[in-house]
Amino acid sequence: MSAPATAPVDGPTDKTGDKTGGETGGETGDKTAGKTARKRYGVRGLLPVTPVVVFLLALFVVPLVRVFALSLHPVDANGYPLDGYSFVQYRRVFTESFFSEALWHSLGTALLVTVLCVLLGFPAAYALSRARQGVVRTLLFVAVVSPLLTSVVVRSYGWVVLFSANGAVNRVLVGLGLLDQPARLLTSYFVVVVSVVHVMLPFAILPLTTALGGIDDNLRRASRSLGAGPVRTFWKVTVPLSLPGIAVGATVVFPLAMGIYITPLLVGGANQPLAGLRVYSQITSVFDYPVAAALSLTLLVLTLLGVSALGTGFRFWERRLHG
Amino acid sequence: MTSDPEAAGEAPATPAPATPHIEIENLAAGYEGQRVLDVDRLSIRRGEFLSILGPSGCGKTTLLNSLAGFVTPTGGRITLDGVDLTDVPTHRRGLGLVFQNYALFPHMTVADNVAYGLRVRRVERAERDERVTESLRLVGLEQYAGRRPKQLSGGQQQRVAVARALATRPAVLLLDEPLSNLDAKLRREMRVELRELQQRLGITMVFVTHDQEEAMSLSDRIAVMNGGRVEQLGSPTEVYRTPATRFVAEFIGAANILEGAGAADGTLVVGGVRLDSGLASLRDGAPVTLAVRPERVVLAPGGAPDPAAFPAGSAARGSGIVGYRAFTGEAWQAQIVVAEGVALNARTAQEPPAVGASVSFGWGPDDVIRLGDDAGDDAGDDAGDNAGDDAGDDAGDDAGDDRSSLRKPAA
Numbered sequence: 189m190s191a192p193a194t195a196p197v198d199g200p201t202d203k204t205g206d207k208t209g210g211e212t213g214g215e216t217g218d219k220t221a222g223k224t225a226r227k228r229y230g231v232r233g234l235l236p237v238t239p240v241v242v243f244l245l246a247l248f249v250v251p252l253v254r255v256f257a258l259s260l261h262p263v264d265a266n267g268y269p270l271d272g273y274s275f276v277q278y279r280r281v282f283t284e285s286f287f288s289e290a291l292w293h294s295l296g297t298a299l300l301v302t303v304l305c306v307l308l309g310f311p312a313a314y315a316l317s318r319a320r321q322g323v324v325r326t327l328l329f330v331a332v333v334s335p336l337l338t339s340v341v342v343r344s345y346g347w348v349v350l351f352s353a354n355g356a357v358n359r360v361l362v363g364l365g366l367l368d369q370p371a372r373l374l375t376s377y378f379v380v381v382v383s384v385v386h387v388m389l390p391f392a393i394l395p396l397t398t399a400l401g402g403i404d405d406n407l408r409r410a411s412r413s414l415g416a417g418p419v420r421t422f423w424k425v426t427v428p429l430s431l432p433g434i435a436v437g438a439t440v441v442f443p444l445a446m447g448i449y450i451t452p453l454l455v456g457g458a459n460q461p462l463a464g465l466r467v468y469s470q471i472t473s474v475f476d477y478p479v480a481a482a483l484s485l486t487l488l489v490l491t492l493l494g495v496s497a498l499g500t501g502f503r504f505w506e507r508r509l510h511g
Numbered sequence: 512m513t514s515d516p517e518a519a520g521e522a523p524a525t526p527a528p529a530t531p532h533i534e535i536e537n538l539a540a541g542y543e544g545q546r547v548l549d550v551d552r553l554s555i556r557r558g559e560f561l562s563i564l565g566p567s568g569c570g571k572t573t574l575l576n577s578l579a580g581f582v583t584p585t586g587g588r589i590t591l592d593g594v595d596l597t598d599v600p601t602h603r604r605g606l607g608l609v610f611q612n613y614a615l616f617p618h619m620t621v622a623d624n625v626a627y628g629l630r631v632r633r634v635e636r637a638e639r640d641e642r643v644t645e646s647l648r649l650v651g652l653e654q655y656a657g658r659r660p661k662q663l664s665g666g667q668q669q670r671v672a673v674a675r676a677l678a679t680r681p682a683v684l685l686l687d688e689p690l691s692n693l694d695a696k697l698r699r700e701m702r703v704e705l706r707e708l709q710q711r712l713g714i715t716m717v718f719v720t721h722d723q724e725e726a727m728s729l730s731d732r733i734a735v736m737n738g739g740r741v742e743q744l745g746s747p748t749e750v751y752r753t754p755a756t757r758f759v760a761e762f763i764g765a766a767n768i769l770e771g772a773g774a775a776d777g778t779l780v781v782g783g784v785r786l787d788s789g790l791a792s793l794r795d796g797a798p799v800t801l802a803v804r805p806e807r808v809v810l811a812p813g814g815a816p817d818p819a820a821f822p823a824g825s826a827a828r829g830s831g832i833v834g835y836r837a838f839t840g841e842a843w844q845a846q847i848v849v850a851e852g853v854a855l856n857a858r859t860a861q862e863p864p865a866v867g868a869s870v871s872f873g874w875g876p877d878d879v880i881r882l883g884d885d886a887g888d889d890a891g892d893d894a895g896d897n898a899g900d901d902a903g904d905d906a907g908d909d910a911g912d913d914r915s916s917l918r919k920p921a922a
Contacts, residue, residue, distance in 0.1 A: 406614035409581055410672075412601040413608035414628035414679060424627075428618045509618040510659065 259481035267476040277482035287466060287483055291490060294463040297381065298445035298494070304385045305392035305441045306434055312389075313396035313433070314426075333390050340387075344454035347383045348374065351455070380456040384448055391444065392437035399433025400426070428509050435502035439495055446491040463487045532557040532715055533578070533683065538587035540573050548573045549739045550587070555683075555717060560709050562718045562726035565736035566762065574736070575687050575719045580604050591683070602631075607676030607684040611691050613668040615660035621647070621671050622656040628679035646674040649708060666697045673708070683715045690725060702729055723763045727751070735759045757800055757882050766802035766880065767855045773799040782850035786829040789876045800882040807878035808857035810845065814869035825875040831855070833870050836863050847872055 261269040262276050281287045312332060319325040335343060350356050351373040358370035373379050403426060411421040449464030458469060463483060470480035533555035540548040548570040555561050563571045576582040578589060580601035589596045596604055615624050625646050629639045647653040650670035660668055669689055676684055689705075690698045706729050709716045720726050726733050727747040734744045735758075743755040754760035757768060771781035773793025779786050779801065793799050811820035814830045821827055831849040838844075845863040847855045847870055855872060857863070864870050 404612065404614060406610045406612060407616060409579070409601070410608060410610065410614040410616070410675075411627070413579060413604075413606060414675070415602050415605070415631040416627070417600075417602050420631065425616060 255481045256485060258478055259485055261478045263476060263478050267474060269478055277478045278486070280479055281482050281486050287463075287479075290461045290463040290466045291483075291486060293461045294446055294487065295490060295494065297384070297462065298442050298491075300381060301384050301388055301445040302392075302438050302442045302498075304381070305388050306396075306437055308385065309389055309392035309396050309437060310430075310434075313393045313400050316393065316397045317400035332393050335387050336390050340450050341454070343387070344383060344451055347379065347386075347455045351379050374455065375457045375459070377456075377460075380452045380460055380462075383451050383455045384445055387448070387451055388441045388445055391440045395436035395440070396430060396433040399430045399436075403429045431502070431506055431509065435499075435506070438502070439498050442498060443491045443495055446487065446494065532592060533717075534590045535574075535578075536587055536589075538574070538577060538584050538589065540570075540577055540582050540584045546585075547739050548577065548584070550574065550741055553734060553741055553744065555715060556731075558713045558715055559731040560706065560716045560718065560729055562720055562730040562733045563736060564720055564723060564726040564733050564763075566721055569736040570739035571719045571721075571736050572687060573739075575685055575717065578683075578717065579606060579608055579685055605679070605681055607679065607681035609669070609672050609676050609684065609686040609689045611688040613660070613665075613672045613692075615668055615671055615675070617660055619660075620656065621652065621658050621660065621663070624660065624671060625656075625675045625678050627675065632679065642678055646678040647671075649677060649712075650674045650704075665693050666701060669693065669701065670704075673705070677708075677712070677714075681714070683717060684709075686716060686718045688720055689718075691720075691722070698725070705729065727763070733763075735762065737762070752880075754802065754880060754882070757802070760802040760880060760882060764804055765856065766804050767808070768882075769799075769801045769803065769853075771799060773797050782853035784829065784850040784853065786849070787826070789826070789828060789874055789879045790881065791876075802880040802882055803855070803874055803878055804880075805844075805856040806842075806858040807874050808847075808855060808859070809873050810847070810857055810859055810861070810863050811871050811873070812864045812868065814871060820871075821873045825873050825878070827871050827873040830869060830871040833864050833866050833868050836866060838862075845870075 258269065259277050260273045260275070262272060262274050264270055281291075312328075316325070316328050316332065319328055330337075338346075348355075352358070353370040353372070353374075355373075357373060358367070361367040362370060407425050407429070408421050411425045412418075416424065447464050449462060449468050452460045452462055453465060453468065458465060464487070467480045467484050467487070470476050470483065531554050535550055535553040535555075537552070538548060538550045539546060547568075563574060565571045573582055577584050578596075580596070580599065584597065587597075591604070615621075616627065619627070622643050625643045626639055629642060634642065643656070644653055647656055650673055652667060652670050652674065655663060655667065655671075660671065663671065669692075672689070673684075686705075690701050693701060702725060705716075705718075708714075718726070718729060730747055732744060732746055733750050735742045735750055737756075737758045743750050743759045745753075750759060750763055754763065754766070760766040761768060769779060769781050769786065769788070771779045771786075773779055773788070773795065775792050775795045777788050777790050777792050779788045779793060779799055788799075788801055790801075809821055809825050811817060811827070818827065829849060831847040831854075833845055834848040834854060835846040836843060842858045842860055843863055845857045845859065847857060849855060857872065
């Protein structure tokens with residue numbers, strides 16, 4: 189791998205590039221290559237990334253710092269921020285079960301969604317990677333990315349219609365005699381997970397498709413020629429070699445699922461005990477901005493910890509496979 | 512699997528040439544309605560090194576993939592030691608395979624790659640380790656067992672691929688252009704190694720290649736393919752000395768093709784020019800196709816040939832003008848323009864006359880290969896390079912062609 193080729197990916201501000209590079213490629217010497225490239229191009233090499241840096245500083249870093257500042261303010265009885273600094277909001281986040289349990293619930297849900305997305309996304313990605321160019325492949329692709337092309341409101345109300353008391357799902361269940369009367373599916377955790385998985389699936393499927401498509405067909409043929417049947421070939425060749433795709437998919441889905449709140453709000457209602465929804469309700473109905481700020485930052489830190497744990501896990505697995 | 516457990520050891524298994532081993536009958540295969548393979552009959556003997564040689568698109572890889580089970584034939588059958596393989600899936604055929612791009616599992620060490628087929632067969636650990644070491648020793652790579660494929664050179668990777676395929680002791684090893692990704696020097700070395708290995712193990716090898724030199728130097732027999740058919744099956748000397756068809760003559764050894772009308776006195780009219788064919792007589796007025804190897808063409812300066820300029824056994828056959836000449840290292844290459852659209856290639860040790868000079872050419876009577884009077888269906892194509900491109904069309908409309916796949920030369 190030549191140094192100039194890695195330079196844009198390994199740029200100093202490109203966080204995701206750095207992260208995924210380490211997790212997926214597993215290429216040794218990636219970092220040193222980046223360093224020499226930076227040295228060679230000097231200040232001029234940074235010019236192309238300047239707009240991105242300015243954009244991130246103005247619209248991401250500055251607000252984040254202000255949210256952090258806000259989270260350090262105590263509030264009066266009406267929730268108005270007072271002067272002075274304290275960690276009282278963080279103490280509330282960790283001690284009041286209304287907040288702390290929401291954090292754990294979010295973490296558990298995000299992990300569940302991540303696992304489901306990888307498991308459900310794998311067969312879809314496999315089909316997509318094997319489909320020949322043409323109508324079928326295009327239709328499959330459109331079906332896969334359709335959740336991203338639909339507005340969140342339309343998508344969520346689709347689920348509402350499907351899962352409501354006289355919706356299709358309940359009618360089928362009652363009609364088959366599996367239920368005596370329509371179940372309350374709409375506000376259930378089940379529907380929340382289903383709808384979140386639906387939105388997140390493309391983020392798992394697309395990198396998996398790339399990874400699966402990149403596996404040399406001759407490797408599967410070699411495996412079969414050596415006596416391994418299709419099942420063994422799948423587990424010993426296809427799955428291990430798709431690991432980079434699984435890693436990318438999981439590290440994209442997990443943080444997105446940690447922060448999601450509109451979809452659960454629309455299908456599950458405002459009482460879903462998710463951290464994102466708690467932040468939302470603190471801002472829109474309680475008007476306690478400092479505790480909302482503290483909760484969001486805690487959620488952010490938890491997400492980052494989760495992502496780095498996932499990354500470490502995948503890197504370890506990758507290293508065991510690829511030496 | 513029928514291979515003797517000791518086969519990978521020291522004792523070379525003596526090939527029994529007469530035993531039918533793999534029989535291919537009426538095999539047809541095609542993709543999306545296009546027939547790319549149409550082999551009447553091909554039998555591969557136990558312990559032989561058989562090359563399948565042909566230009567790209569001739570169906571040789573499809574034939575190999577049919578043997579391996581990756582391509583489902585649309586008709587015909589393949590039997591291995593009398594067992595019909597047609598409906599047996601790849602993983603139950605027990606054949607070894609070596610790919611052009613090595614196809615080593617990148618997520619496994621060299622040893623694990625070689626052990627893969629043994630693990631599948633649940634060979635117990637002690638024996639597995641022993642056989643891995645033994646297979647790696649065969650290819651001289653036992654010290655690389657712990658490496659990853661990407662840490663090895665191309666030649667080493669291909670050796671590992673051979674070791675991996677041999678570890679399960681298959682009766683037959685199929686090799687799909689295994690040397691094509693290697694550089695010229697390494698390719699020559701690997702050729703020798705592969706042949707030695709084959710002889711030592713007595714294993715049947717089916718070797719697909721587009722490189723005629725490779726096929727000539729390695730094989731017991733060569734099946735020359737074109738347009739999905741086997742044009743000729745024979746030993747390297749047979750296909751070289753007595754090519755069955757114009758295609759074989761041109762593809763192997765790039766023979767000069769002389770196509771014209773014969774005369775009873777042995778002369779041939781090509782492009783309006785009368786040449787002495789070197790043969791005693793030809794059917795008067797009938798279309799004739801002859802082939803002469805470039806290295807058999809002798810040149811003498813001047814348009815009026817001096818008989819003394821030609822070595823014993825050969826004689827002047829005609830004259831022309833040097834159109835092109837080049838020194839290729841071991842010989843000179845010259846193109847002699849005989850008439851409009853008629854040119855002869857010659858390879859000579861002596862420097863040919865300069866471009867534009869008159870030259871006379873000759874050959875001995877034994878140097879002329881008669882390709883038969885009806886083998887001229889490619890008339891108009893003057894270069895051998897075109898033969899491959901035409902292959903696809905030929906396969907389609909030559910269904911009733913009398914050019915049967917194993918026909919002997921007319922001479």
